[in-house]
Amino acid sequence: MPLYEYYCADCNSKIERLRPISQADEPVECHVCHSWRTSRKLSIFSAFSKTGGNGSSQAISGTGGCSSCAGGHCASCSSR
Template sequence: MPIYEFSCTRCEREFEKLILSAKEKEEIRCPHCGSEKVQQQLSVCASSSEGKIRSSTGSCAGCTATSCAGCTVRKP
């Protein structure tokens, strides 16, 4: 699904939006304050296969640790 992440430069809140067409992407407004001044954020993805978590960041998906030094999840 084409779900994009945005942040509002006016109220500084983040939100996600399902975008099905290029026109919809041009008409994005902040759902919190209604501002058109939004910026698309870099999305990261994580996947799970056979109980192993793979993430494009330095830590596991959903984890708040800055490193995986003591992690019990097996790495690929």
């Protein structure tokens, strides 16, 4: 069960809640001032799962050569 962070708009308190993903966007009561004007803050975990993943290593190639030889000599490099 992921940990979500919420911030109270009235007293700026941080509220941490363990809850299922299906209830992530449901309102949370502030434990300090008991306000319901709270908003969820994106956690580091969820940010990683969106931008990460496979395919990031392919962007390294491009300094020279082709994608298969990474700067050396191969058939596709010498052709240009």
